[in-house]
Amino acid sequence: MIWGVSGNAAGELMNITFLLNGETVALCDVDPTRTVLDWLREERGLKGTKEGCNEGDCGACTIILTHESDSQKAASAVNACIMLLPQLQGKAVRTIEGVQSAQGDLHPIQNAVIEHHASQCGFCTPGIVNSLVAAHMRGATDHDDVLAGNLCRCTGYAPIIKAANAAQAENVPEWLADIPDNLNITPNSCAPENADELAEWYMNNPHATLVAGATDVGLWLTKKLVEPRQIGFLNRCTDLQQIIERENDIWIGSGVTIDQVQRAVKARYPGFSGMLRYFASTQIRATASLGGNIANGSPIADTPPILIALGARLSLRRGDKRRVILIEDFYIEYGRQNLQAGEFIEGIIIPHQPDGLKVYKISKRFDQDISSVLGALNIIEKDGKVQAARIAFGGMAGVPKRAKAVETALIGRDWNRQTVEDAQTVFSHDFIPLTDVRASAEYRIEVAQNMLLRVWLESHGQTVSVREVTP
């Protein structure tokens, strides 16, 4: 009889080394599909990390990840429930048990949570504390942003914010200093160390599922209960995590996390980075990769319409062969991408251009929600006329899709309300959206049309977002 069956191993068993609450942990024969949450709770008996939803939406399982000192990533809050053990390779992890000192001194945030009555049932509290502790280490004080991935059903959040404000000026306790630089790591062949190794390995294992952040694949494991035949881990490929500003474009490695993208595009395309603030949650953005958001082919992924509107290209690699395609040509139809066996996205190339980009994400809830419609409208006006327009939408078709009829109706016309209203009438040429749990087809088309009007109003100085209104 087997005790503690946790799924059949997907491919080879792995060797993983990391710091856990300050101590080195070296594991052999790790099932690559084992989640960090399951391991922490069932193997290590660290029960402070809670399972609330098992899909990265509630934050009860939030743990703190510290990266290698050369990775240019600060401490991150991440969801343990959809993170796989091999992703911890070479990192340092703090669970709630390691947030207080070995002598039992509480972190200033823990004290503030008590003093400000910021816990009621207490089940979300370890995750909330960890999100706030990680933010405190990074010096982040936009607590609404920090906590967008932590649900609390009891408090109404007001006391949690009071606690966060009260503790933000305190020093980071010295016992939290983790530097996972001198770990003795045994490489695993299914976790290549660079893009060349990955290319070779993937050619030999073309049926493997590639995992960067596991924020999507994690759900296949925890919810669909699928057992992938083999997993290839990208987290060790540091060359895929680079962002390179070049003369005519910016090159973003496919393994770059969304929060890094957010910072990288902030100066050139504030509309892009502004939207990424509402891409899932802090935890997911610290883990999910840009390449993953593109490659999974979802019609409701948030970055592809933006990248289409920016005319971005994908650099695809298969073995030693590379090809570059427009991202809009990557999406063939629902569930089908322009990608061959053994081929993967190496990088995303965004050409430099004047910024005319507006991005609007519509969902039932502002934070941590899947878009009903995401509109990326890149409209360049010159001398009162529309000089150029690249417009793309998510949630309006089986793939992220460009609105070519709308673009045609705009280009060369005077940039006025009449033009906008005329262009609104041709949306139905570009899109026949679906009705689903998030929104009806009628709502989707109306909101998409109204986004164009919103761009026009915004270009005339009107306040168009309820988020900008103060009491």
Next chain:
Amino acid sequence: MSVKAPLPHDTAGLHVAGSARYIDDIPVPANCLHLAFGLSNEARGVITGADLSAVRAAPGVITVLKATDLPHENDVSAAAHDEPLLAQGEVFYHGQPIFLVVATSHLAARKAARLANITISKRPAIITIDEALSANSRFEGEALVWNNGDAETALNTAPRNVEGSIEIGGQEHFYLESQAALAQPQENGDMLINSSTQHPTEIQHKVAEALGKPMHSVRVESRRMGGGFGGKESQGNALAVACAVAASQTGQPCKMRYDRDDDMVITGKRHDFRINYRAGFTKDGKILGVEFVHYARCGWAADLSLPVADRAMLHADNAYYVPAMRIESHRLKTNTTSATAYRGFGGPQGMLGMERVMDHIAHELKLDPAELRQRNFYASQKDTGPKQRTHYNQKVTDFELHEMLERLTDTAQYAARKKAVSDWNANNDILKKGLAFSPLKFGISFTLSHLNQAGALVHIYQDGSVHLNHGGTEMGQGLNQKIAQVAASEFGLPMERIRITATDTAKVPNTSATAASSGSDLNGMAVKNACNKLKKRIIRILSNHWETTQSDVIFTDGMVQIGHHSMSFDAAARLAYESRVSLSATGFYRTPKLSWDRLKGRGRPFYYFAYGAAITEVVIDTLTGENRILRTDILHDAGTSLNPALDIGQVEGAYVQGAGWLTMEELVWDTSGRLQTHAPSTYKIPTCADRPDVFNVALWPGENRENTIYRSKAVGEPPFMLGISAFLALSDAIAACGEIYPALDAPATPERILKAVNRVRLG
């Protein structure tokens, strides 16, 4: 005195350190087994085949149980005996448990549960309110009707009328800890159950039935829940019974916790309602009569639907004196999960019906909605005239909303902001603001009168430390802290001398659910009763010791003083012990003055009323329906608060939960009865940024006129209904887009708001 002090939650220190233990955190023996249900994938049908061979053969599976394998009762219902643990021949909703997998791990059990080959011959499923009406599918045979006065004549003779209808969506509890239970076999066939439940006695009762044992063979412990909100009043029965049966058959400990999606699919939620209304009123807005028709979608089994629908009827007046009212309540039986208790227990739906009427009348007469409401309020408790009666004939003697409204409109600067909102709307075409006031009056007591009782067990040890138990359960509301404050105040002890441990059916028997906001009212009084018994015994000992009379005894600051004599409490305890006096006492309490006939709808179901008032300001985007709460001001009546910090926490949390119910929280079933919003990816509860930007919450400084524990008032459910003000503010913002009444339905998602905006703009 520790009562009235704003002390933190008693286990806040454990919460922040991650060391507070929930069911899944309890250390278990290595041979503990894990359970998962196999679920129906049809909403209604006859099971024609169940091939479980692949399930049995799956890795880690120990055994698989079907209905026919159950040794005794196959029932986990609260009362009606209509809810089998495992489907017996037929299925009645999508997600109904059909078989039970017992395996060596949680994941192994979940994986195996999906391998069954169940064939179901489909039958026509009744999913919606309209389908239930056309099939006449209902509980109680027919609609329940209450008449007070002659509503029809009042409506026909009234100078003005409005009529309409509102759809009110249900709500998923989304307690952060999903349902969980652990059963550990004891010697002699007894069973120890740890359950995340608001109702340990019901768990004990159902487990005993399922094992064919008397209740004394089953002990249920509940230390804490990771949230309850009504969702753990009856919905934990299935897990506890499953664990007990499997533990009894295997002889091994058995644990079950629902994966979140399973939890959302299997368990009950708030009832969704449709309320039709017709109201007659004078030209200055005085209501003369109202007719309501309530349609409650109850799901496939009775569960608590009848008292929920009753409470909706009981709150159809909200805070207003209605001279003539008729309510017809339809309790519809559908092939959806059995709707259950949820904070407010039908009260919010009934109240929203009346607030819709008020809103509609104010719009019709172009009167200020707060002013109109005040005109219709019950008479103030200070009013010397004869007391007005509710539509169910209970006198309203403690009404304080006139004074609360005046205070709140003043502190929230209602009039000035009303003008500012109107100016904003005149100058902005795209973004519109709305401002709304809503009051609440909520009846406190279980409407099934016999439940209004509680017990306690208090021990003083020979070192003077105190240990106690009571019948209430801790789900985050801070009940144990409030109760400990009562005991500490009674004994004059510092808080650290009081310890409360897990709620345990072996310590306090025959408990009622911790529900109906009753936790501190009932259990606080029971503990006080026990403390008083013990104090009397100590006083007798000390009087003998000092040969003095028993007058003027004071328990304070850890000392007991009689006249000029004084002794530490600890020494007094020691003296009592050595004098061979029992230092253990039970306490008991029953709520007085109740009498209620639910079929006639007459009597006094409530001991008293709790009151509250809120003003909410919102902004909407008329291009997308996106919306946000900008500011909320609340004044809430918790009587003389036992702990103002915990009470304000209840108010803030309840408001956000109530606003979530009426805005972003949308449950969607497809036409075949499958719940499509079965995870937090699709079902959205408020996040941090959804709380009001400005959030002012104050407690009303009034004491309960009834003799409750330290004159406090219940606070768990009432403030939930303050969230109605957010919904009304959205309606107000939409109304600014044109002339006609928006007739907004709930939940007011961006899509519904945009639709209403378009309707109003078209006129």
